[in-house]
Amino acid sequence: MKLGRISVEGPDGEEARLVLVLAEEGRVVDLAVAERLRLERRGASREAARRLARALFPGSMTAAIGLGEEFLEGVERAAAADVGDASLPLGGVRWLAAVDPPVMRDCLAFEEHLKNASARLGRQVPDVFYEIPIYYKGNVGTLLGHEWEVPWPGYTQAMDYELELGFVVGKAGRDLVPEEALGHIFGVTIFNDFSARDIQGREMESGLGPAKGKDFATAVGPWVVTVDEVDLMGLEMVARVNGEEWSRGRSGAIMWRPEEIVAYVSWGEGLQVGELIGSGTVGRGCGLELGRVLRPGDEVELEVQGIGVLRNRLGQPEAVRWRPAPRQRSG
């Protein structure tokens, strides 16, 4: 099942809607509309049907997933009852980021990427990457949907993409073992961790991890595929820039299995419903590893087998209004 989020114009401005994606049929089904129509056919008033339909299919993927089994059963029921009146053509919709997670982590779980990136920076891969699934935490406030333009902050001259999977958590849990964790993965999406390599490198000298180097933009989409429809360890992953293939890899090369990552995340703090966990960049899955950088206006396409294509174009560098004035080291 492919589930996405789109934006439509309503009486109070743009609003998010959950859709079931029927890619082969070239259409999406607005789930709240399909459910409202189903309820109306069963005697509900328009207003009452709308209320219940929007409670079952809110605009937030996290809120919907939070309903547990009721959500996916509701999708099946609404889709089965739909006679086409809730459909929109796939080509014409405005996509939102496929998920709206409460927290986002991004691992570095492909050894080839670690080795290539470290070599470019003149370093060895630190031992700790082989001991635990290392991740940093991203900014959930700057997620971009499919076809969105990527902002180019004025502080960077070294823009890069990263070819990754994003695992979407389906239910809360704490201190899970991997066998349990597997059942907490709701689905998978494509994850483009746009990176400003110049400031990222400076920030990482602090030991506190990337901030401005990553937090300006992460593209997620075009939709989520439920975990029953994909083999997480058997996905071919490709990146193209302006139509030219730059990267190709396989998800199965990952050093930590998805359920090990999810179990580790749950340890001592708990998983949150709807949270998003990036796999880390597949080997040769970014410009840094290839000695290449992106330019303003470049179009980046990430394609993952069984999911689809996530496409974003880079914007123009923004003007700088202010920079912090360096401080003097005391003593």
Add this chain to the structure above:
Amino acid sequence: MKLGRISVEGPDGEEARLVLVLAEEGRVVDLAVAERLRLERRGASREAARRLARALFPGSMTAAIGLGEEFLEGVERAAAADVGDASLPLGGVRWLAAVDPPVMRDCLAFEEHLKNASARLGRQVPDVFYEIPIYYKGNVGTLLGHEWEVPWPGYTQAMDYELELGFVVGKAGRDLVPEEALGHIFGVTIFNDFSARDIQGREMESGLGPAKGKDFATAVGPWVVTVDEVDLMGLEMVARVNGEEWSRGRSGAIMWRPEEIVAYVSWGEGLQVGELIGSGTVGRGCGLELGRVLRPGDEVELEVQGIGVLRNRLGQPEAVRWRPAPRQRSG
């Protein structure tokens, strides 16, 4: 104005309520109750009054702050109309984390802390701390309120506290300069960034920043004080463990002014309403700097002039169910 969040039992289980804190009078005012009573006195039905009151004063501080000027004016109006019927005794309430931010960042903006902590780890303070306000991003899913027990994850034997301020953002904005950023600070709270020093040190070798070392618990509270009532650069800060003073410092020693930090956060990505930004630890404001560690059952109190006291007791170390098996480095 002091604003907090408490938990009360309702027909559907525990629910969060916003309160105005009248510390000198030993009581809090449940804002939605006060507003409902005001509306009922003006002829509203119970149900209609409840609906409007809960929309103005939801359980989420972020949602309330998102209402802009309407929120603080509403607090004043509800408080002025209150005749005591919406009051609860200060001593008896169950506090929630004072804020529920969409994203949390935590700076390292006090040079003395940087120097002391680096010296304990046998390092120099990296130059980048003097060039830009460095921060890491925390976990908004594990915020603790005043008087909550702090979980002790099974992976650590080196528990520590950190004495910090938390700045609460009042409105969105992007690419702000410091003079503008000042108007985006809603208030300030006390921030205890509990830290597992052993795993934090290992994680920081990766360059990706702390994760398990920080993400299990951050205490925030007991309430937020609006920025008009405090001088952010003139606050005395104290930490006590089991009643013994361990730390004392002043907010004015901070290397980056709060408005510089907020302006920097806004650069290239934007501020989010309700987000929380930690100041970083004041000099000598944690056990690491003092060569001391916390033990299970210890009580940590952070007191900040003009705000109040944030008190938390450490729980017992948790059992370990699973650890990741180390990987072999290839090649």
